[in-house]
Amino acid sequence: MGGLSTPPKPPALGRAPGDPGRGSRPDSFTAPELFDTHAHLHVADFAGDLADVLARARAAGVREMLTVGTDVETSRAAIALAEREPDVWAAVGVHPHDAAAAGAAVLAEIAHLARHPRVLAVGEIGLDYFRNLSPRDDQQRTFTRLLRLARDVAKPVVIHCRDAHDDVLRLLAEERAGEVGGVMHCFSGTADIARRALDLGLVISIAGPVTYPNARALPDVVRLVPDDRLVVETDCPYLPPQPWRGKRNEPAYVAATAARVAELRGEPLETLAARTSATARRVLGLARVAGHRDGGGRSDAGGAGTPP
Numbered sequence: 001m002g003g004l005s006t007p008p009k010p011p012a013l014g015r016a017p018g019d020p021g022r023g024s025r026p027d028s029f030t031a032p033e034l035f036d037t038h039a040h041l042h043v044a045d046f047a048g049d050l051a052d053v054l055a056r057a058r059a060a061g062v063r064e065m066l067t068v069g070t071d072v073e074t075s076r077a078a079i080a081l082a083e084r085e086p087d088v089w090a091a092v093g094v095h096p097h098d099a100a101a102a103g104a105a106v107l108a109e110i111a112h113l114a115r116h117p118r119v120l121a122v123g124e125i126g127l128d129y130f131r132n133l134s135p136r137d138d139q140q141r142t143f144t145r146l147l148r149l150a151r152d153v154a155k156p157v158v159i160h161c162r163d164a165h166d167d168v169l170r171l172l173a174e175e176r177a178g179e180v181g182g183v184m185h186c187f188s189g190t191a192d193i194a195r196r197a198l199d200l201g202l203v204i205s206i207a208g209p210v211t212y213p214n215a216r217a218l219p220d221v222v223r224l225v226p227d228d229r230l231v232v233e234t235d236c237p238y239l240p241p242q243p244w245r246g247k248r249n250e251p252a253y254v255a256a257t258a259a260r261v262a263e264l265r266g267e268p269l270e271t272l273a274a275r276t277s278a279t280a281r282r283v284l285g286l287a288r289v290a291g292h293r294d295g296g297g298r299s300d301a302g303g304a305g306t307p308p
């Protein structure tokens with residue numbers, strides 16, 4: 001999460017990245033299959049035009065989105081949205097910024113919400129030593145409790161980590177987060193940190209900053225992550241890809257991030273998009289969700305290639 005307020009109207013997506021532009025009718029549509037693994041669609045920034053935002057996402061090929069809570073109120077809002085929109089799923093958690101306020105009642109409510117069938121993950125949770133909006137011991141206490149919750153409910157974690165990699169990786173290991181798996185969201189660390197997160201059983205999620213001229217270590221990270229351990233996200237309304245910097249981000253723009261990741265890895269966007277989407281579904285346990293897509297034809301719970 002960031003701090004944009006009253007953003008300007010986003011530019012029209014005349015031609016989505018990855019859309020060859022040969023036509024805009026659905027029957028000639030060749031957009032890649034994308035999964036935005038981290039969005040905040042339930043926040044006020046989208047209150048005025050969410051239907052349009054979702055329509056642009058679908059038109060850009062975004063098949064599924066995970067909308068991520070940061071406290072009790074936004075976690076409830078995320079679930080409410082996921083109950084209305086079949087391609088939007090929810091995650092519930094307490095952001096490290098809000099950790100100081102996470103007493104027993106808050107943690108009990110998150111534990112209740114985490115069991116909702118539209119909730120795929122516990123998050124976002126983690127540590128943020130860049131802004132330090134909550135004291136570090138509160139952050140670590142809340143993070144630890146919610147890592148335990150994820151194991152209790154057998155759902156993966158969505159990890160926020162800023163300037164706190166050593167403590168995040170230590171707590172992930174101590175709390176055996178690899179047993180449920182999860183996503184290092186908006187990854188901002190070095191190649192070495194990425195390797196350590198991968199070793200713990202997590203996947204790496206790349207957001208808009210990979211498109212920035214000063215992407216620092218991200219190009220190296222993007223190239224080193226194994227094929228089936230990489231996903232993409234927007235973190236909207238924050239952190240838009242380069243063409244929309246300073247504006248409100250939205251799920252349709254994940255296509256620009258995916259295009260840059262594909263370019264860095266030297267592979268076609270369609271291939272990268274389909275594989276990152278499959279990875280997202282695997283990590284988030286969608287193969288095990290009854291009634292998911294097309295009326296619930298999936299019977300391959302924990303099927304081929306799916307870790308326990």
Ligand SMILES: [Zn+2]
Nearest residue numbers: 001068124235
């Ligand atoms: Zn976020």
Ligand SMILES: [Zn+2]
Nearest residue numbers: 001124160186
């Ligand atoms: Zn975050």
